[in-house]
Amino acid sequence: MKSNILHAAIITIFAFGLANAQDKSSPANWPDRTVLPIEPYQKVGKVAPTIKDSDPIEWPKEISAPEGAPNVLLIMIDDVGFGASSTFGGPIPTPNFDALAKNGLRYNRFHTTAVCSPSRAALITGRNHHTAATGIIMEFSTPYPGYNSLVPRTVATVGKILTDNGYGTSWFGKNHNVPDWLTTPAGPFNLWPTGLGFEYFYGFLGADAHQFRPAMFEGTKPVDPYLKDEKVDSEYILDKDLADHAIHWIQTQKNVSPNKPFFAYYTPGTAHAPHQAPKEWIAKFKGKFDQGFDKQRIETYENQKKLGIIPADALLAPTPPEYQKWDALSPGMKKVAAREMEVYAAMLAHCDYQIGRVIQSVKDLGELDNTLIIFIMGDNGSSAEDPTGQGLTSEIGVLVNGLVDTEDYMVKHLDDFGGPWMAEHFSMSWAHAMNTPFQWDKKIASHLGGSRTGMVISWPARIKQTGQIRSQFSHLTDIVPTILEAANIPQPKKVDGFEQLPMAGKSLVYTFDNANAPETHTTQYFEVIANRGLYKDGWMANTTPRNLPWQGHPVPSQDPVKDYKWELYDLTKDYSQTNDIAAKNPEKLKEMQKAFMEEAQKYEVFPFDDRYIDRVNPENRPNLNKGRTKFTFHQGVSRITEGMAPNMKNTSFTITADVEVKAGQEGIIITQGGYFAGLALMLQKGKPTFAYAFSHYPEHKWTVQSPTALTVGKHTIVVNFDYAGGGVGKAAKVTLMVDGKKVASGDIPRTVPSRFSADETLDVGEDFGTPVNRTYEVPFTFQGKINQVTVDLKP
Template identity: 50%
Template sequence: MNRRQMFLSTAKTALAGAIGGSSLGLKPASAQAQAVKAPEVKAGPPSLEAGPPNVSVLPYPDPAFKGVIGRTTEDSKPDFPQPVSAPEGAPNILLILTDDVGFGASSAFGGPVPTPTFEALAANGLKYNEFNTTALCSPTRAALITGRDQHTVHTGIIMERSLGYPGYDSLMPKSAGTVAEILRGNGYSTAWFGKNHNVPAWQSSAVGPFDLWPTGLGFDYFYGFLGGDVNQWNPTLFENTTPIEPKEKLTGEAKANYHLDADLADQAIHWIEQQQALAPNKPFFAYYAPGATHAPHHVPKDWIAKFKGQFDQGWDKLREETFARQKKLGVIPQDTILTPRPANMPAWESLDARQKELFARMAEIYAAYLAYDDYNIGRVIEAVKQEGLADNTLIIFIEGDNGGSAEGTLQGTANEVCVIGNGAAESFDYLYSIKDELGGPLHYNHMPVPWSWAFDTPFQWTKRYASHFGGTRNAMVMSWPKRIKDVGTLREQFHYVTDILPTILEAAGVQAPDMINGAKQLPIDGVSMAYTWDDAKAPTRRATQLFEMFGNRGIYHNGWMASTTPLVFAWEPEPKGITPESFNWELYDLSKDFSQGNDLAKAMPEKLKQMEELWWAEAGRNNALPLNFSPMATVQAVFQRPSLTRGRTHFTYRQGTVRIPEGTAPTVKNTSFTITAKLNVPAEGAEGVVITQGGRFAGWGLVILDGKPVWAYKNTQQPNDGIRLSGPGRRLAPGDHVVSVDFAYDGKKGEFGKGGAYVLKVDGAEVARTTISHTVPFIYSVDETLDVGEDRGTPILEDYADRMPFKYNGRIDKVEIHLEGGNAALDVPDIDHQ
C-alpha cells in the first residue's frame, strides 16, 4: 500500500468529476470560462482510486504508523512510510514550448519551414488552430506552468519591465503552485530544459533567493538559462542553481561545433534514459523549452545551406504561398481573409537587389534555425520511443510562446540587444558586408520585421500585440497514442495557454490542490482540453479570455473578439501622453472571420461597447490594472524594485567571482567611476582577464595581454565602435601592482549614453589616456555577466578568443569599483527580450 492509499485507507470513492469544471477550483465569475464538468475518459485513463478522494493538500500529510511497537523488535511489527506513487497508468508527459514562432512558420501549419517532427506528431495526434498565448515570453510561460492568468500570477509583463503593481511585479506568488509541484507531489519525476524567463532580475545571481527558480517551483532538475535569450554558441547556463560552462570539458571538434540547441536535446535524452533506468515505474514530466527561434538566430552553416534561395520570392509572395498551403491543409477555414501588409512595411518589390539578397539571407538563417530545432526536438521524442514509452506519453507541443518577433527592425540587425535596447545604429552597408557571417558566433542577429509578419500568416500584427492573433495565435499539437484515437485531425475550439495545466492534470489523474506547502491556492483559470480528444465538434468550453500587453488590449467572448488598434510597431518609439482613449477598438465575429480581417466596429457599436465593458471587468478581476502606456513608468520602477546594488558607491570583488548577472552587478553606465585592481605578477609574467562585463557585442574589460594592462570598451561589435587603451613601455614586472582605470563621464545626471575620458594607471602613475564619444546607455547583454579573474561567455577582445576563459595566471587580491554618486541601477529600463 503506497502513501496515497495509506493516508485515507477507508476512502472508497474516486475523485468525482476527475479534473473537469469545479473540481479544479475555477475562478468564480460569470464572464470566466464556463465551469463544465469534464466528460468521462473513455479509453486508457489512469485510475483515480489510489488517491485520497477529498484531500487536496500537498505534500500529503505523513501517514500514520500502521505497525506495532513492543519492548523489542521481537514483539514489534515494522511499517515503513512509502513514497507517494502516481495513479496507476498515469502517462509520462513531455511539454514542448518553442520561442518566437509565428502561426504560419512551420510546415505542419502551412508554413515554408520543414518541421517533420511537428508534422509526425500531428499525424499521430491532434492539431489545434485556435490555441492562444499572451503575446510575450514571461507572461506566456508563467500562465503555462501555473494555469492562471498571467496578471493573476504577477507576470503581466517581462521580468525586466516589471512594475510595482500586483499584476506586473514579476513575483509569482506561492498561491499559484505550478504543474510540476502538483505532479511531483503526486509521484512524478520532473525536469525543465532550456529557457526560463520567470526569475526576477534581482534574484538571478548566485545568492538567490532560489524559490522562483525552476528547482523552487517543483522541478527536480533544471538545465538551461534564465534570461529572455541566450547566445547559442556561448551560452550562460545553470544546472539547477549552479552556473556551469558547457564547453569547459569539450575539446577539438566537439568544442568548436557546440550549439545549445543540440546540447539541450542531449541533456533531456540523458535525463529520460537515466530516469527510466532508475525508476521505470515512475512517470516523468519533462518541460522542454529551447531558446529557438528567439534572437540571436544562431545555427550551424550546413543547416543554413539547406535553405539557399528558398526566400528569394520575398515576404509578400511567401505570405500568399503560405495562405494557399494553409487552406489546402485545412488548418484555416476556406473563407479566411488574408490580412493586408501594413502601410509602414515596404513591399518586397520596392527593394533593390542588394536589399533582397541580404534580407533573403536573413530569412534563410531563421528557417534553418527552426528546422534545426525541430530536428533536435525529434531526437528527444525518439528517445522516448526507444525507451518503449511512446504509447503512454502525452506530448503537448506548442510552436511558439507568442507570434513572430518584430524586434529585428525593418532591415534586420547583427546585434539585437544593442539596436533594440540601446538604440545603436547599423548601416545597411555594414550589414551587407557581414551577411555571410550571420548565424555564426560573431553576431547576435535578427531578421527584418516583414519576415516575422509573413511567418504570422494569415494574421495581423506580431509578437507583443495581445490585441491581435498575430501576437497570440500559435500552432499546437497534442499526441497520446494510448488515449487519443482520432489522430491526424483538427480541433477548432478556442483555448488559451492556461488550459494546458488542467489538461495535464486530467491526463495524470490528479487534482489541483487547495493547499501547497501551507499556501492556500488561487483558483485555476484554465479549462481542460481533454473534452476535445474524442469529439472534434464539441462546443468550446472557454467562454471568455482577457488579453493585454503594453496597453494593447483584446477580449474574447463566445466567438467574438474586440481588439484595440496598436499605435506603433515594435521597432518604433513608444509615443508619449497615451491614455486608454488613444486607442480605437475593432470588433470581429470569429465564427465567420478566422483571421480578424473584417472589422465590424462601425456596423455594431453596441456590441463593441459591451465587449469593451467586459474587458474592463475582466481586467479588474485579473490584476490587469493599472494599464501602463509610459516608458518612463518602467524607468521609474527600476528605482523601486528590490536591488542588491542600489545606493552603494563601493564594490569589492575577489578573484574567481564570476557570472554576476547585469541585474545584480554595479552599473557603471551613465556615471563616472574608478576600477582598481590589486594584483601580483608571477615570475613568468602576467597574462589574463582581471575584470570584465559583457563581451563581444557590448561591454568592457581590464585585461593583461603580453604582460601589459589593456582597457577595452565596446558599444557594439562593429569595427571602431569602442576604444582600446594600453600603456606604452615595458611589461609589468614580477611582484605586486595596482592597476586602475578612471572614467570621467561627460553627461549630466539623467543623460544617457554620453562619452567621456579614460585614464589608465599603473601603481598610481598615468600610462595612457583617451576619450570616447558615446557609451552604452542601458544594457550590455541579456546573458553575459561580470567576471573577475577570467571571462565567461564571449571575449571583450578577440585577442584571446581562442584562449577563453583566459584566466589570470597570477594572484588578484581584489578588484574595487567606485561609482561617483552611487549606483543608478539603470540596468534594463526599456528593453524587450521576451
C-alpha cells in the same frame, strides 16, 4: 512495585499514542491529492519496548502517481508565428512536428499572451499571467500585483503539483520567469525552477541565449558547456546540448524507476534572437527565400487553405502599411533580408531535428504510447522587433543602445550571419509573413498575429482520431488542467499551507474524441503593454495598436483607457480577424468592452501601462545595491547580472585592482558584457589593458593599453573612466595607471547608454560567453592572483 506498574502504564499509553499519531490517515482517504505535499501513509499497530512484543509493520507508503498516469513531454518554442512551420502551412520544414501531428491533433485556434514571460507564467501555472504577477517580461516589472514578477505562493506550478504527486520533473532550456534582481548565483532561489517545484533544471535565465556561448545553469550552479579544457568547443551548439541533457535525464528516470512517470518541460530559446544555427543547416536554405516576404505571405496563405489548416473562407489579413515592402529594398538589402530568413529557417529546422531526437529516445524506451506530448510552436507570434525594416545585426545594439546598422557592413558580412559573431534578428516583414494569415506580431496582444500560434497534442494510448484538426478556442492556461486530467490528478486546493487560487484554464481532454464538441473556454482576456482584447463566445473585441511592435521607446499614452480605439470581430465568420464590424455593432462593442473591464478587474490587469524599454532601468525594481557607490569583488566571482552589478553606464567610475603576477602572465581581471557591448580590464602578455565596446562594429571597439608589461610581484592597476556627461551614451576619457603612475590614456567616443547585454554578466578573473574584442578568447582565466577589485561609481 508501584513504580514498575506506573512505568508499564506510561509505556502502554505512549505506544497507544504513537500508534494513533501515526495512523491519522487511512487507506480510505489517503492520499488526498488536493492538499500538497502529501505525507507518507503508515499504519502502525502496537509498538512495545521490545521487538517481540511489537506488531510487525510495513514501511511508510510514499506517494506515487495515479495508476496509468502518462509521461508528459511539454514543448514550447520561442518567437514562432502560426504560419512558420510546415505543420501549419509555413515554409520551414519541421518533419518531427509534422509526424507528431500525423499521430495526434492540430489545434488551429490556440492562443498565447503575445509576449514571453507572461506566456510562460500562464503555461506552467494554469492561471492568467497577471494572476501569476507576470503582466510583462521580468526586466520591465513594476510594483503592482499583476506586474511585480514575484509569482505568489497561491499559484503553484505544474512542476510542484506533479512532483508532489509522484512524478519525476524537469525543465530544460529557457527560463524567463525569475525576477530580474534575483538572477544571480547568490540567490535567493525560491523563484528559480528548483524553487518552483521542478526537481531538475538545465537551462538559461532571461530573454535569450547565444547558441554558441550560452550562460547556462544546472540547478542553481553556473555551468559553461561550450568550454572543454578551458577552450571553446567549436562543435558546441545549445539546441543539441539541451536535447542531449533531456535524453539523458529521461533515460535515467526510466532506467532507475520504470514505473514512475516523468514530466519534462522542454523550452529551447529558438527562434528568439540572436538567430544562429550550424553552417550546414543554413546552407540548406540558400536561395529559398529570394522571392521576399510579401510573396511568401501569399504562398503560405494559399498552402494553409490547401492543407485545411485554415477555413476555406478565411481571408488573408492585410499587411499594415507601416511594414517594409520587399520592392522598396535595395538589391543589396534584399540579399541581406533573404539571408536573415535563411538563418531563421535553419535555426527552427535544426531545433525541430533535436526535438525529434528527444521524442525518438522516448520511443526507444517503449514509452511513446503512454506519453502525452504537447508541442506549442511559439510562446507568441514571430517577433517584429526590428525598427529599420531591414533586420538588424544586434538586437541589444539597435533596439536598446541606438546602433544604426549600415548596408555596407551588412552586405560585407553576409557569411557571418547565423554565426557566433552576429546576433541578428530578421526584418519586421519576415515576422509578419511568419504570422500568416493574421496581422500584427509579438507584443500586440490585441491581434491574432501576436497571440495565435500552432499547437499539436499527441498521446497514442488515448487519442485515436489522429491527424485531425481541432478548432475549439484554447489558451496556454488550458495546458496544466489538461495534464492534470490526463494524469487523474485534481487541481490542488492547498499547497505548502497556502490556499490556491483557482486555475483559469479548462482541460482540453474533451476535444480528443470529438471535433465538434462545444468549446469550454468561452471567455479570455488579452493584455500586454496596454494592447488588449477580449474573446467571448466567438466574438473578439480589441484595441487598435497605438505603438508599433518595433518601437522600444514609444510615447506613453496620457490615458490608456480612453486613448485607444476599439475594433470588433465575429470570429465565427471571420477566422483571421480581418473584417472590423465595430461601426455596425456599437452595442455589442460596448458589451464586450464592459466585459473586458470586468475581467481586468478580476485578474489584476490594472493599471494599463504602455511604456516598454523605458521600464528597464534597474532602479525601477528592488535593488540591493541602491545607493551603493563602492563594490568590492574577489577572484572567481561570476555571473553577476546587470541588474545587480555596479551601473557603469552614463557615469564616471574608477576600477582599482590589486594583483600579484609573474612575468608575462595575462588574463581577465574584471569584465562586463561581451562582444556586442561591454568592457574589460585585463593583462595581455603582462600589459595592463582596458577594452571597451559600444557594439560589434570594428569602429566601435577601443583599447587603452600600457606599453610595458608588469614586473614580477604585487601591483595596483587603476582605470579612471571620466564620463563627459550631458546625457546618455556620451563620450568618456580613460586613464590607465599602474602603482600610482599614468601609463596610458585614450578616448571612448561613444558609450553604452542602456544595457551591455541581456545574457552576459560581470565576471572577475575570467570571461564567459563572448570576449569584448577578438584579441583574446574566453575564458581567458587570470594566471596570477587577484587580491581584490573595487569599482567606485562617481556621482
